[in-house]
Amino acid sequence: MGVLGLGRMGTALARALLGAGHDVSVWNRSPLKAGPLLDRGARLAATPAEVASADVVVSCLSTYDSQQPVLEAASPKVLVNLTSGTPEEARRVAKWAASQGIDYVDGVIMAVPQSIGTPAARILYGGSETAFAAQREVLSVLGEPVFLGEDAGLAALYDLALLGIMWSTMGGYLHALALVGTEGVQPEQFTPMATAWLSAVGGFLPGIGEQVASGDYATDVSALDINAAGLGLLVEASRAQGINPAVPAVLRELFDRAVAAGHGSHAIASVIEEIR
Ligand code: NAP
Numbered sequence: 001m002g003v004l005g006l007g008r009m010g011t012a013l014a015r016a017l018l019g020a021g022h023d024v025s026v027w028n029r030s031p032l033k034a035g036p037l038l039d040r041g042a043r044l045a046a047t048p049a050e051v052a053s054a055d056v057v058v059s060c061l062s063t064y065d066s067q068q069p070v071l072e073a074a075s076p077k078v079l080v081n082l083t084s085g086t087p088e089e090a091r092r093v094a095k096w097a098a099s100q101g102i103d104y105v106d107g108v109i110m111a112v113p114q115s116i117g118t119p120a121a122r123i124l125y126g127g128s129e130t131a132f133a134a135q136r137e138v139l140s141v142l143g144e145p146v147f148l149g150e151d152a153g154l155a156a157l158y159d160l161a162l163l164g165i166m167w168s169t170m171g172g173y174l175h176a177l178a179l180v181g182t183e184g185v186q187p188e189q190f191t192p193m194a195t196a197w198l199s200a201v202g203g204f205l206p207g208i209g210e211q212v213a214s215g216d217y218a219t220d221v222s223a224l225d226i227n228a229a230g231l232g233l234l235v236e237a238s239r240a241q242g243i244n245p246a247v248p249a250v251l252r253e254l255f256d257r258a259v260a261a262g263h264g265s266h267a268i269a270s271v272i273e274e275i276r
Helices: 008-019 031-039 064-074 087-099 129-140 154-181 187-202 205-214 224-240 246-263 268-275
Strands: 002-004 025-027 057-059 078-081 103-110 122-127 144-149
Touching: 002 008, 002 064, 008 031, 008 057, 057 064, 064 078, 064 087, 078 087, 078 129, 087 103, 087 122, 087 154, 103 129, 103 154, 122 129, 122 154, 129 144, 144 154, 154 187, 154 224, 154 246, 205 268, 224 246, 224 268, 246 268
Parallel strands: 002 025, 002 057, 057 078, 078 103, 122 144
Antiparallel strands: 103 122
């Protein structure tokens, strides 16, 4: 196995591979970072091309732009690209790999470095199903491998969609902490209520998803207009308490536009029409 890139994530990937008994050669722009891995039996390659003699090369650099010259210098037989990027970037590398006769699998890591190699890590893949199937066993060492389809851009698409949920949730949570904080409420008092609320909110998602799939937005639970009004209250209260209302203000604008488009009596799922 070869690993290109020994940042926080690349180091965790190499460590997991070494822990599973694989021969691992590693390359990093700053070779000093390889030290702890060499102690565990890794071989340090002087150039990306040296790593490419491994059967499979895993690449994990900060961006596609920084990665491309490294990939071109390496030109491996089988490439598993775990650098985060956009679907278009992933498809471009897939096209380049095909032009070089490289079997290409594009992946995204839905985990932090500390959970690599444990059951808590999940890695999503797209691209060549044959190459994925051939490497499935070794990829299982890094985390649960999930194959999404032959489009090399799919993993990046899922990644950004899932991260979007994470960032929106964190933004909402930070807004909430700032709001209750205006009255001296400390995070440790508020957070247990927030986590319980979040699991209740998570329970709404399958129903919203079904409505989006069917396009039937009828509701006898909670209509969009009262939710839009609630967002208005949140924006107003945030201003009155002296904090920045930017997080709920974005959603308020979107919900108001959906109401103006005639979805006021429909379910919240109807907001997707405005997003689309
Ligand atoms: P990091 O710790 O900042 O490491 C970045 C790596 O990219 C280092 O090996 C760095 O080399 C290399 N690099 C940057 N610019 C380069 C260039 N111009 N030429 C050659 N090498 C270059 O980042 P990371 O956390 O390991 O993240 C790596 C990838 O994993 C990213 O795409 C990230 O989105 C993804 N990811 C990370 C996490 C996470 O929690 N960390 C989670 C999921 C996905 P030097 O050591 O020489 O600087």
